[in-house]
Amino acid sequence: MEWKTEYATGIRNIDAHHRKLMEFIALFENAVQHNAPGNEVRALFQRTKTFLQFHFDVEEALMRLVPYPGLDAHRTEHQQVLSQIEQLEQRAAGDIAPNDLAASMQACLADHIAAGDRLFAQYAHRLYGQASLP
Ligand SMILES: [Fe+2]
């Protein structure tokens, strides 16, 4: 899983979080390739979900500060991403993780970043300029 320019929001901390999420996806890729035991995959899901929740909380806090009129819709998208990750976790609950685990995770995270997160970033940059956000 590689970082692409289409994921960049130009908001420093948000981009750093997104890169970290890509690192988690790479760990899933690695776990599937090496047939990692179920308890390792479950621990990885736990760490990913904890970080993802923190990331969503940070984004929503920033959206409240801006303030961003799309906050409620964006929060709904976050809930949908979390529930997709939970569905993936259930599919991976057995001892053999599905082959498409990392790709499915990438699809739901990357879509949200490239669409919803960038929409917010464009709005915030229009208001305050590129260099003004944390
Ligand atoms: Fe995000």
Ligand SMILES: [Fe+2]
């Ligand atoms: Fe988001």
